[in-house]
Amino acid sequence: MKLDAIDRRILRALQRDGRLQNVELAQQVGLSPSPCLRRVRLLEEAGVIERYVALLNAPKIGMGLTVFARVWLTGQDAETVDRFTDEIRLLPQVVECHLMAGDCDFLLRIVAADLDDYRQFQIQHLTRIKGVQNVKTEIPMQKIKLTSELPL
Known part of the structure; x- marks a missing residue:
């Protein structure tokens, strides 16, 4: 799907506030409500807007x-990789999982209440x-930037 300037304005606005009512969204992007709603539905149907x-x-919900x-896995054969990814998908503490090229096999972003909670997760699950052959944990000292907005 080819995105034009209006589509990009719609996407920028919805990334900032996905609860915008169509009338307000239309006003922000310079359209009347009916064509704006039509464009949003097309973006959804095309999979540009996933959900x-x-x-x-x-921290406010106890995952600080x-x-x-x-x-690192014991091997990179399909069976080992598939088993690992199937198990990871079942663990809600793992909020991101990336198959990597380079030093390690996977990079995970994991949330926990505190260090003890993470250690128990690592021992009992990961x-x-x-x-799984080896796990090295990196602990960030300060969050500088975290966004879900993609540049448009």
């Missing part, structure tokens, strides 16, 4: 620690996944 979510304040875990 709408609420972004939560992690974010860690990054680099994971290192028990068959095929």
Whole structure:
């Protein structure tokens, strides 16, 4: 789908506030409500807009620690990788999982209440996944930027 300037304005506005009512969105992007709604529906149908979510304040819900875990597997064969990814998908503490090129096999972003909570997660879940050879945890000292907005 080719995005024009109006589509980009719609997407920028919805990234900032996904709860915008259509009338307000139309006003912000310079359209009347009916064509604006039509464009939003086309963006949704094309998969440009995947879904709408609420972004939560992690510390306020008891998940004040974010860690990054680099994971090495015993092998990179399909069975080992598939088993690992299937297990990771079941763990709600893992909020991001990336198959990596380079030093490690996977990079995970994990949320936990605190360091003890993460350690228990690592012992009880992460290192028990068959095929996990090694886990190195990186603990960020300060969050400088975290956004879900993509540049348009």
